[in-house]
Amino acid sequence: xxxxxxxxxxxxxxxxxxxxxxxxxxxxxxxxxxxxxxxxxxxxxxxxxxxxxxxxxxxxxxxxxxxxxxxxxxxxxxxxxxxxxxxxxxxxxxxxxxxxxxxxxxxxxxxxxxxxxxxxxxxxxxxxxxxxxxxxxxxxxxxxxxxxxxxxxxxxxxxxxxxxxxxxxxxxxxxxxxxxxxxxxxxxxxxxxxxxxxxxxxxxxxxxxxxxxxxxxxxxxxxxxxxxxxxxxxxxxxxxxxxxxxxxxxxxxxxxxxxxxxxxxxxxxxxxxxxxxxxxxxxxxxxxxxxxxxxxxxxxxxxxxxxxxxxxxxxxxxxxxxxxxxxxxxxxxxxxxxxxxxxxxxxxxxxxxxxxxxxxxxxxxxxxxxxxxxxxxxxxxxxxxxxxxxxxxxxxxxxxxxxxxxxxxxxxxxxxxxxxxxxxxxxxxxxxxxxxxxxxxxxxxxxxxxxxxxxxxxxxxxxxxxxx
Amino acid sequence: xxxxxxxxxxxxxxxxxxxxxxxxxxxxxxxxxxxxxxxxxxxxxxxxxxxxxxxxxxxxxxxxxxxxxxxxxxxxxxxxxxxxxxxxxxxxxxxxxxxxxxxxxxxxxxxxxxxxxxxxxxxxxxxxxxxxxxxxxxxxxxxxxxxxxxxxxxxxxxxxxxxxxxxxxxxxxxxxxxxxxxxxxxxxxxxxxxxxxxxxxxxxxxxxxxxxxxxxxxxxxxxxxxxxxxxxxxxxxxxxxxxxxxxxxxxxxxxxxxxxxxxxxxxxxxxxxxxxxxxxxxxxxxxxxxxxxxxxxxxxxxxxxxxxxxxxxxxxxxxxxxxxxxxxxxxxxxxxxxxxxxxxxxxxxxxxxxxxxxxxxxxxxxxxxxxxxxxxxxxxxxxxxxxxxxxxxxxxxxxxxxxxxxxxxxxxxxxxxxxxxxxxxxxxxxx
Numbered sequence: 001x002x003x004x005x006x007x008x009x010x011x012x013x014x015x016x017x018x019x020x021x022x023x024x025x026x027x028x029x030x031x032x033x034x035x036x037x038x039x040x041x042x043x044x045x046x047x048x049x050x051x052x053x054x055x056x057x058x059x060x061x062x063x064x065x066x067x068x069x070x071x072x073x074x075x076x077x078x079x080x081x082x083x084x085x086x087x088x089x090x091x092x093x094x095x096x097x098x099x100x101x102x103x104x105x106x107x108x109x110x111x112x113x114x115x116x117x118x119x120x121x122x123x124x125x126x127x128x129x130x131x132x133x134x135x136x137x138x139x140x141x142x143x144x145x146x147x148x149x150x151x152x153x154x155x156x157x158x159x160x161x162x163x164x165x166x167x168x169x170x171x172x173x174x175x176x177x178x179x180x181x182x183x184x185x186x187x188x189x190x191x192x193x194x195x196x197x198x199x200x201x202x203x204x205x206x207x208x209x210x211x212x213x214x215x216x217x218x219x220x221x222x223x224x225x226x227x228x229x230x231x232x233x234x235x236x237x238x239x240x241x242x243x244x245x246x247x248x249x250x251x252x253x254x255x256x257x258x259x260x261x262x263x264x265x266x267x268x269x270x271x272x273x274x275x276x277x278x279x280x281x282x283x284x285x286x287x288x289x290x291x292x293x294x295x296x297x298x299x300x301x302x303x304x305x306x307x308x309x310x311x312x313x314x315x316x317x318x319x320x321x322x323x324x325x326x327x328x329x330x331x332x333x334x335x336x337x338x339x340x341x342x343x344x345x346x347x348x349x350x351x352x353x354x355x356x357x358x359x360x361x362x363x364x365x366x367x368x369x370x371x372x373x374x375x376x377x378x379x380x381x382x383x384x385x386x387x388x389x390x391x392x393x394x395x396x397x398x399x400x401x402x403x404x405x406x407x408x409x410x411x412x413x414x415x416x417x418x419x420x421x422x423x424x425x426x427x428x429x430x431x432x433x434x435x436x437x438x439x440x441x442x443x444x445x446x447x448x449x450x451x452x453x454x455x456x457x458x459x460x461x462x463x464x465x466x467x468x
Numbered sequence: 469x470x471x472x473x474x475x476x477x478x479x480x481x482x483x484x485x486x487x488x489x490x491x492x493x494x495x496x497x498x499x500x501x502x503x504x505x506x507x508x509x510x511x512x513x514x515x516x517x518x519x520x521x522x523x524x525x526x527x528x529x530x531x532x533x534x535x536x537x538x539x540x541x542x543x544x545x546x547x548x549x550x551x552x553x554x555x556x557x558x559x560x561x562x563x564x565x566x567x568x569x570x571x572x573x574x575x576x577x578x579x580x581x582x583x584x585x586x587x588x589x590x591x592x593x594x595x596x597x598x599x600x601x602x603x604x605x606x607x608x609x610x611x612x613x614x615x616x617x618x619x620x621x622x623x624x625x626x627x628x629x630x631x632x633x634x635x636x637x638x639x640x641x642x643x644x645x646x647x648x649x650x651x652x653x654x655x656x657x658x659x660x661x662x663x664x665x666x667x668x669x670x671x672x673x674x675x676x677x678x679x680x681x682x683x684x685x686x687x688x689x690x691x692x693x694x695x696x697x698x699x700x701x702x703x704x705x706x707x708x709x710x711x712x713x714x715x716x717x718x719x720x721x722x723x724x725x726x727x728x729x730x731x732x733x734x735x736x737x738x739x740x741x742x743x744x745x746x747x748x749x750x751x752x753x754x755x756x757x758x759x760x761x762x763x764x765x766x767x768x769x770x771x772x773x774x775x776x777x778x779x780x781x782x783x784x785x786x787x788x789x790x791x792x793x794x795x796x797x798x799x800x801x802x803x804x805x806x807x808x809x810x811x812x813x814x815x816x817x818x819x820x821x822x823x824x825x826x827x828x829x830x831x832x833x834x835x836x837x838x839x840x841x842x843x844x845x846x847x848x849x850x851x852x853x854x855x856x857x858x859x860x861x862x863x864x865x866x867x868x869x870x871x872x873x874x875x876x877x878x879x880x881x882x883x884x885x886x887x888x889x890x891x892x893x894x895x896x897x898x899x
Binding site (some may be wrong): 345346404436438 | 639
C-alpha cells in the first residue's frame with residue numbers, strides 16, 4: 001500500500017478545507033487534501049457544487065425570466081417584451097459551466113501552492129493517519145496535523161425520506177425541468193430562495209412551515225417585504241403545518257395543520273429544506289472519540305478539537321453554517337499550525353438571504369441587543385426615499401441600524417431590499433472597525449447608491465437625517 | 469501692571485550659587501504670596517524659595533538642573549500696581565533673616581511685552597479631552613468586549629497582549645494602534661507577554677543630589693588610593709546584650725540597633741589610632757587630626773545617598789548615640805536635615821542592614837581617610853576547640869586612604885574594633 005507523509009492533512013475540499021490547504025501551502029507547510037468527489041462533492045464542497053453558487057445562478061436566471069414575463073405588459077418606463085421563454089435545461093447547463101470554472105479554479109490554486117490532492121474516500125485510522133480508497137488503490141496518509149472539514153449534509157425528515165420525488169436542495173438545482181407543482185417543506189432561507197426561484201419559473205409553489213412564520217431566524221420587520229413578495233408571486237404558505245408523509249401513489253404530500261386536521265397536497269416534486277446537519281459519519285471520526293458540542297465537533301477559539309493536533313473547521317463545527325465562516329476558520333487553523341498566534345475572533349459573521357427582496361444581517365438585532373441588557377437607539381431608512389432604489393424599481397425595504405444609546409457604538413446593521421447583499425461588506429466592516437453612528441454619518445456615501453440608506457439610517461439614529 | 473524680578477536669595481552662609489532642582493510653578497501660572505516657587509540645592513541642603521508677592525509667572529530664570537548665582541534672576545512675575553523693583557525672595561529656611569528690599573536698579577524695568585492675562589487662563593480652561601481618561605482602574609466594565617479593528621486584534625495577538633487589559637482612548641472606548649503602542653511601552657503586567665527586544669532608551673538628567681553624589685564619588689575614587697580590609701566579627705555576645713537592653717527598655721528608650729555599639733567602638737578605637745579620625749587636605753598636604761569624633765552615617769533617602777553627621781560622639785553615651793542616629797536619619801529622609809547636620813564628619817560608617825552582603829568596598833567620604841562598612845549578620849557553625857557551635861557572625865568591610873594609612877595600621881585598627889565588639893563589656897570600661 002502506498003504511503004504519504006505530510007505535515008498537514010485536510011479532510012474535505014469545501015470552503016473550510018480548501019482555504020486551510022491553500023493557506024498552509026502558502027506558509028510552506030507540506031499539505032495533503034483529501035476530497036472524495038461524487039454527486040455532492042468535488043473541490044469547493046457544498047458551496048461551489050450544490051449550494052451557494054449554483055443556487056445563485058438559478059435564482060438569477062429565474063429573476064431574469066420573471067422580469068421579462070412581467071415586461072410583456074408595458075413597464076412604467078415603456079419597455080415591452082414579447083413571448084419570453086426559458087429553456088431550463090440550458091439554465092442548468094450554464095450553471096454547471098460556472099461551477100466547473102470555479103471548482104477547476106480551486107484545483108489550480110491548490111496546485112499552485114503545492115497542495116497534494118488525493119481523490120477518494122478518507123477513513124481515519126487515528127488522529128494522525130487516514131486511509132483513502134483511490135481509483136488506483138488504497139493509500140495511507142500520515143500527517144502531524146489533521147484538519148477535519150467534512151461539512152454538512154441536508155437533514156432529512158423521517159416522514160419524507162429522500163428519494164424519488166422527495167429531493168434536497170442538491171437535486172433541486174439540477175432538475176431536468178421545472179416541476180409543475182412544487183411543495184417546499186421548511187421556510188428557512190434555503191426553502192425560500194429555491195421556492196421563490198421556481199415560482200418565478202412558473203411552478204406552482206406551496207411552502208409548508210411548522211413555525212408560525214417564515215424565516216423564523218430573522219425578525220418580523222425584515223421578513224415582511226419578503227412575505228409580501230411571495231404573495232405577489234402566488235406562492236402559498238402554510239404555517240404551523242407539518243408534512244407527515246407521501247400520499248398513496250406518491251403524487252401528493254400529506255399535510256397536518258396545527259389543529260390536527262389533515263389534507264393532501266398534490267406535488268410533482270417535494271423539496272425538503274428543513275436544515276443541515278454536520279457530516280460526522282462514514283469517515284472514521286468515531287475512532288478519535290472527540291468531545292462533541294451537541295451534534296457538532298467541539299472546537300476552541302483556535303479551532304482545536306479535544307485531540308492534540310486535530311483541528312476542525314466549517315459546518316462540522318456548528319452554526320452558523322456559512323461558507324465565509326468556514327473560510328475564515330480555515331485560514332486561522334493553517335496559521336496556528338504554522339506557529340502564528342491566531343484565533344478566530346471576528347466580531348461579526350454577516351448573513352445574507354437571497355430571497356426576493358434580499359435580506360442582510362450583521363451583528364445584533366434590536367431585540368437581541370436589548371436582551372443583552374443594552375439600551376439601544378434603532379433607526380431605519382426606507383428605500384422609498386432613496387433615489388437609486390426608485391430608478392431600479394426596487395423601493396421595498398430599508399436599512400436598519402442598531403446602536404448603543406450611551407456611546408453610539410453600532411451593534412447591528414440589517415437591510416432588506418433588492419441587491420442589498422452587496423451592502424454586507426460595508427456593514428461588516430463598520431462593525432469590525434468598531435464604528436459609532438457618527439463614523440457612518442461622517443462617511444460620504446456615493447450618490448446615487450443604495451448605500452446612502454445606510455448613511456441616512458445612521459444620521460436618523462442621531463436625529464440628523466436629511467432625506468426623511 | 470508691573471514686572472517684579474525675584475532674585476535668588478542668600479540661601480546659606482558662604483553659599484555663592486545654588487542649583488534649581490524643582491520648579492513648583494510654570495510660566496502663565498498665577499502665584500500667591502508665600503507660595504513656593506522653586507526648590508534650590510546648595511552643597512548639602514535643599515531650600516524652598518517662596519514668592520515674596522502675588523502675581524503671574526512671566527519667565528523662569530533657569531531650567532531644572534541649572535545653577536544660579538546668589539542674586540541672579542530666579543523668576544519674573546507680573547504683579548498688580550507698580551512693579552519694577554528687583555526683589556530677592558526670602559528662602560524658607562532662613563525666614564528669620566528679612567530680605568533687604570534694596571532697590572538695586574534705579575531705572576525701572578521696562579514694561580515687557582507680556583501676553584494679555586486672558587490667555588493663560590484660557591489655556592487652563594480647555595476642557596479635558598475625552599482621550600485623557602484617568603490612567604488608573606480597569607480599562608472597561610467587566611464583561612464588556614474590547615473594541616478594536618481586526619488589524620489591531622492581530623497585532624495584539626502577535627505581541628501576546630490580551631486586549632481586555634488595554635485601555636481604549638478612541639470613540640466609545642475603541643482601542644487604537646496608539647493605545648496598543650502605549651500599552652506595549654508601559655510593559656504588560658501579564659506574564660504571558662512574549663519576550664521581545666526592548667530598544668527604548670530613557671534619558672534621565674543627572675541633577676541635584678544625584679549630580680553631587682556623582683561628583684563626590686568620582687572625585688574620591690580619582691584622588692584617594694583606596695584599599696579595603698575585611699574582617700569577621702563574632703557578634704553573638706553583642707547581639708545578646710543588645711536584645712536584652714531592648715527588652716528591658718522597651719518603653720522608655722529608643723530601640724538599639726548595631727549602629728550605636730559600633731559608634732562607641734569607633735570612639736574607643738580612634739583614641740588609640742588618632743590618624744583614622746582625620747581629614748587629609750591633599751592640596752595643602754596636611755592632615756587634620758580631630759579630637760572630636762564626628763561620625764557620618766551613610767543614609768539612603770528617597771532622593772539618594774546622604775550622610776548626616778552625629779557630632780561629638782565621644783561625648784555621647786550609647787542611648788544618646790542611638791537617639792541622635794534615629795533623629796538624623798529621619799530628618800535626612802524627610803529632607804529636613806540642615807546644612808550643618810549634613811557636613812563636618814571626620815569618619816563614616818556605612819551599613820545596608822539586612823542587605824549588607826558578605827563584603828563591600830566602601831568609597832571614602834573625602835577628605836576623610838577611613839570608612840567602616842557593616843555586612844550582614846549570619847548564624848554560622850564555628851569550630852571552638854572540640855566542637856562546632858552556632859555563632860552570630862558579621863563582616864566589617866572597611867576602606868582606607870593608602871596615601872596616609874598603611875595596611876598594617878588599618879588592620880590593627882579593625883582588630884581593635886573587632887575585639888571591642890566581641891567583648892562588649894570593654895565598650896563601657898572607662899579608659
